[in-house]
Amino acid sequence: MYRVWNFIASYSLFLIGGAVLALAWANVNAESYHHFVDFVLIDNFFIGHLHDDGHGHVTRVLTLHYLVNDVLMAFFFGIAAKEVWEAVILENGSLRGKKAATPLFATLGGMLGPITVYLGLAMVMGSETYNAVANGWAIPTATDIAFSYLVGRMVFGAGHPAVRFLLLLAIADDAGGLLILAIFYPSGALAPEWLLLSLGAAISVFVVFNWLPRRLDRGDQLRTRSTWVRKHLSFWPYLIAGCLSWYGFQESGLHPALGLLPIVPTIPHADRAFGLFADAERHLHDLLNEIEHALKIPVELILGLFGLLNAGVVMSSMDSATWLVLAGLLIGKPVGIFLFGWVAARPLGLGIPEGMRIIDLVVIGCVAAIGFTVALFVASVAFDAGPVQDAAKMGALFSFFGAAISIAVGKLLRVQKKPV
Template identity: 30%
Template sequence: MKRELLEGALKERETAVFPAIAAIGGMVVPALVYMLFNYHDASAIDGWAIPAATDIAFAIGILSLLGDRVPVSLKVFLLALAIIDDLGVIIIIALFYSSELSTLALTIGFCMVAVLLVMNFMGVTRLLPYLLVGAVLWAAVLKSGVHATLAGVVLGLSIPLKGQGQQKSPLKTLEHDLHIFVALVILPVFAFANAGIALDSFSVGDLLHHVPTGAALGLFLGKPIGVFCFSWLAVKLKIAKLPADVDMKEIFGVAMLCGLGFTMSIFISSLAFGDANAQYDTYARIGVLIGSSLSAIVGYIVLSKTLPKNPAR
């Protein structure tokens, strides 16, 4: 996120505002769709944030199947939207899916954040001090009752982008070193650990239950409606501009791909229900898989129909 803000897809105000507004719509409307189906159930309503997430890896993966027919500006729009979307979901997790708070642990955590900021301000560019302080921060946030995901966000934002003299970028170095481990180990383990569904007590009739229905329609309908309508309004009200070489039909196709919640949505389901309400967790996971699959298929079809067959080289 920091790299994109300083020198990447979100560097310019015009490029940041458009996907930011779209991301807000892509979180608010799906949550409202889910609540529409579950407002009468006090237990089910805890999963309101399940369809608010977008799985960056899968959305970009589907888009890449269309090859060079996809304008670079459209790829940047989806990537920026998904980055902002994920950051918003992480904040939601920290605020709404945290347990009882520990004052001592929170105090230690705030002290570690202050140390990170001081090191950044003083121009410390070695990674080891940041990682050591970050480890203490993570443990403190974990024990505080706030979801520890937030510690990673704070640590990532505190590490300098530029090194001293001829030194390589500390932030890019860490991102590069982590990439293989994350892609080949953490992401697959995360996906398999969170995507498991116990079907022994599940029947076809359960698909009509309000939890899987709310989760599936929140992703398949709420996401594209929220992303597209907020994007359209932003352009009409002249708050933002469409990316170069992109029209609203292609924005709608990308909006459909944003309904790919998968791993993040399933993760939120485990936080909202977990072992305390395993049946609803199973229902939500099935809804997420259905909504994500439909979004991927329809999004690919829409983009394949609207993108130029022979793009300019």
């Protein structure tokens, strides 16, 4: 039923390859690596990093790093937003109803736990350390949905209800992560009036190319106007609206990688979803799913470039931020998920899926501690380039050891694997 390996091969092998190459390159020749990352594509452009020439003249410079992290990664976050949107809005969405209550509580614990551990330990280390690393509090809240799902299946087996619980938690974690990035990590001085451009683009494309054709087709079983729009215009109106929305985010000071989020809900979608990693998803041919299918190969390459441009840190850069990120993920995640999941399941009486034990929440927490992709991204926006950012990225990369810890804890707690 599930195409997990295909998904991992598609979305993760390029990412891993890029990250490994970046680590090797940075440790062999750090100077040439950083020259490559910061390579200027276009100077004095309308998109890119803000640059002050020292004489009060501010321009934008498009570097390779900006192109990947701020422009192309918008497609990755757009796909994440698509999964969250379907999980929330569709009648059979996985984050709707009582079945989602306990995973949502556990997700909250899986975010508050790491924050508490990260900031708490930073305070214990002293004010100097705390001031240096405090802005990275969101890094250990991340969960890498693809890697976590793969490890979860290895630990529990494909048929175990804990795997679906983990998937719901990971999707909710993505939603929380998008909100955190939008609210707490602006890319520059805030100019919220520019968000009117994003809002206007979203409303316009929805009304003109989605709502209006459907309204005019009322009583028309052939859906003549909607079919014409779909056949002749396809995704182009939404791409144009996406570009306008992205530009609005850049100019507003919000991170532009989130610029497609207002557009995703405007795209016509099916009235049901089979869930992330479900083989049946490829048989859905609504415009939203077809756009996701079309983005598959580009996003593979984008993630490979993201790994190459963000994971290049020298091994000697390990510092307090490294251990704080790891502690937040490997301690805060399991403790937070277990405590909040237990409160939801027992005192609040919301329960857990049949066939799953309360103690399984600990294992789920260990699996969810694999931050990797999103943790790397947050580290790149939480800190300016330099030693603290590099140290935090090392923590994000080392979170991959959560896989081995999850397997060991699963055996220790005697998880019974359940095949499909």
